[in-house]
Amino acid sequence: MTLPTHQALLIILVSAIATFLTRALPFFLFPPHKKTPTFILYLGKVLPFATIGMLLVYCLKDVSILTWSYGLPEAISLLAITAVHLWKRNILLSVGGGTLLYMFLVQVIF
């Protein structure tokens, strides 16, 4: 089913507001003209490192390691990315090469 136009627009508006809120809330809670609490400043330094790790796990959350293909395509590709990136440190090469390898693995090998 599809909703009537005005209802669909309202749904999109509300979803857009909710999305913006999750992105903007920290900036509204701690505005530039006020002194940010030191604990929040500390979080600002530590969270980027922890969050990228969390995001990586989030991307891999649906990989099943107990059933075929045991997460092997993901593991092989991530190892290859690590090796290539430590060697050349070229983002495009690492990301592009890693993705092509993964596509090859899931389409042809596994």
Place this chain on the structure above:
Amino acid sequence: MNLKSLKKAFPYTIPVLLGYLFLGSAFGILLSSKGYGPLWALIMSVTMYAGSGQFVAIGFLTSPFDLINAFVVTLMVNLRHLFYGLSLLERFKAAGKKRFYMMFSLTDETYSLLCGIKAPKEVDKHQFYCSIGFLDHIYWIISCVLGNIIGSTIPFNAKGIDFVMTALFMVIFLDQWKDSKTHIPQFVGIGISVLCLLLIGAENFLLPAMSLILICSGILKRRLEAKLA
């Protein structure tokens, strides 16, 4: 934003371009299969600009009208964004009115680029950050609309191309690894997330993981603060 900052930002955004072409067109195809045409794809990608958020919104658009449910579920789905804002408070501080667009455009991918790269010296850093968000936004809009129009006619076997985002986050992770004096926050992020994933399952692990990461960061404050300065 000006042409110079857009040009400087462009090379960094190419992985996101590739990823969005895939994710955005997947969204466009799904939306069109539910009876919503390109204009809807345009409106949603311009105003919401959120991958998982927009996929979830297709559900709201195809079930009985319920605004409160749409609001609450979207908040929950995007809760991880709170961490992005907290991470970037200082960086966005002096950006003036541009801040609002920079907040709006903080997707997973834009956030990870902002975490992983430093603005080149020749350009104003706020212009540069803003340009990255803007370019990513444009890629997203084009991909969603294009997918909606021509998506299902593409003959190319794209299976596995969504891995491009995972690859991007992995590379940012490695760059951070090399640039930081301590790796404890990275272990905390990965370790707690894996633990929560195993204990709670893929559906609901993110909120507990975020809470535990905050608690652990608090406990480790004295140890980490000096090393992170």
